[in-house]
Amino acid sequence: MKCEICRAELDPETLRCGVCGAKYTLICPDCGLVPGPGETSCAQCGGSLLPGLDMTRAEMTAAGLKCFMPYSGDRVYKIYLGGNLDGGGHVFHNLPGYTHEPPQERVVLPSLVEGHPIYGIWNEFFCVGDEFIGEQQAAAYARMMPIREIVVSEGIQECFTYAFFGCAGLEVLDLPRSLKSMKNDFYDLFMDGKEPMGNGVKKCPITLRYHGTEADWRKVSVTSRFWEYVDLGCLRLEYQVNGDQVNGDGSR
Numbered sequence: 001m002k003c004e005i006c007r008a009e010l011d012p013e014t015l016r017c018g019v020c021g022a023k024y025t026l027i028c029p030d031c032g033l034v035p036g037p038g039e040t041s042c043a044q045c046g047g048s049l050l051p052g053l054d055m056t057r058a059e060m061t062a063a064g065l066k067c068f069m070p071y072s073g074d075r076v077y078k079i080y081l082g083g084n085l086d087g088g089g090h091v092f093h094n095l096p097g098y099t100h101e102p103p104q105e106r107v108v109l110p111s112l113v114e115g116h117p118i119y120g121i122w123n124e125f126f127c128v129g130d131e132f133i134g135e136q137q138a139a140a141y142a143r144m145m146p147i148r149e150i151v152v153s154e155g156i157q158e159c160f161t162y163a164f165f166g167c168a169g170l171e172v173l174d175l176p177r178s179l180k181s182m183k184n185d186f187y188d189l190f191m192d193g194k195e196p197m198g199n200g201v202k203k204c205p206i207t208l209r210y211h212g213t214e215a216d217w218r219k220v221s222v223t224s225r226f227w228e229y230v231d232l233g234c235l236r237l238e239y240q241v242n243g244d245q246v247n248g249d250g251s252r
């Protein structure tokens, strides 16, 4: 398998990228479980394991990625990228060193944080809610505008509402086979699919590059508005298996 950040071949023994140094940890793409030491298949579903990008809190903070990591005592509950809740959790945007800047045109969202699997993507991972109201709003949108591609790493199961809110420059959204649910309906980016966005720019279509077959995608739960945007040509589906495009006419 290739590194999702720099596309170099991973060392199969260490699961490290020899070029950029990124760390990967095995994860079950079917149920998001991280296997115990020495396990070669998923103890829950028997499925085969894939390397998931595993970042430290410090790396995520430096990359401007926000994460909600709820815990209580020694238990860690479902972890989300994004989210605005503070109750009892570990919230990256409160840490020193949080950059508040999306790192580059191509953003790779990890599927583990320090060995804990990340379940889903919630509200906007580059901003906090307060930045979308009042005078701060224009600056928040401007900061996200340069993002052209977002790669959701293998292991993440859910893109919840507002997951990609305000990513107006987005051209490619790379989605893992592990995805079970796409609740983000892209309404904020396309409105009725015809009108230019608030800044006078007509939003280009987004290519959804899904790492599975069309039959696999049919099992992913999506909103009815999602298919409306596919029909309007705002969203284009592309299916890839082992890096090869298998069928990508964008229709259903």
Ligand SMILES: [Zn+2]
Residues within 6 Å of the ligand: 003, 004, 005, 006, 007, 008, 017, 018, 019, 020, 021, 022
């Ligand atoms: Zn790399």
Ligand SMILES: [Zn+2]
Residues within 6 Å of the ligand: 028, 029, 030, 031, 032, 033, 042, 043, 044, 045, 046, 047
């Ligand atoms: Zn499994």
